């Protein structure tokens with residue numbers, strides 16, 4: 001494996017930090033709320049904060065300053081094909097589009113609600129689909145991105161999703177997953193988590209990436 005492979009890199013360093021009341025959620029969340037959140041419907045995106053986002057609205061302050069980092073790192077140019085796996089309402093794709101309308105953009109998400117409510121400007125680029133089975137040819141995309149999505153599958157399906165991301169990408173891919181590096185982070189992660197079925201220590205994730213030959217870049221979501 002070359003040095004180019006399996007790289008831990010924070011390409012979301014310019015994504016704004018949210019203030020999260022982790023212990024409050026830890027104390028109050030119920031099994032019912034987790035079940036509801038895992039349906040990835042209106043309740044998860046635009047319902048009460050205790051069920052998910054508590055209002056998933058577009059705001060360019062989220063992705064606008066991240067896109068240039070992707071473009072620079074992966075040397076993206078006119079005509080490059082970019083896939084977002086777990087694109088939600090397509091907010092990141094919309095900011096890619098605004099950055100350069102000559103990118104060829106695609107997004108899939110398991111949520112019919114999110115796709116139905118996708119931003120109108122990129123609605124034609126997004127559709128429902130499951131990360132574990134991507135309906136694209138091998139080596140089709142110049143870049144595949146998946147932000148806080150594949151950990152929503154159990155470990156075996158999560159591995160399938162990573163293999164699919166590997167398969168449809170020519171070379172470049174970047175994912176973020178729920179992770180922890182010590183006991184305190186583990187406690188916070190479990191208190192905050194509503195939807196993830198696979199939460200691992202960063203070293204365990206690296207082992208998974210190695211085992212299934214995921215050669216892409218990655219970083220961690222920690223609340």
Ligand SMILES: C[S@@+](CC[C@H](N)C(=O)[O-])C[C@H]1O[C@@H](n2cnc3c(N)ncnc32)[C@H](O)[C@@H]1O
Nearest residue numbers: 040086087088109110111130131147148149152
């Ligand atoms: C935490 S949200 C992140 C959304 C978006 N990537 C972002 O960063 O704003 C997780 C997303 O993954 C989607 N999702 C969950 N399981 C999925 C699966 N198996 N395949 C595709 N999308 C999935 C959810 O519907 C949701 O939009």
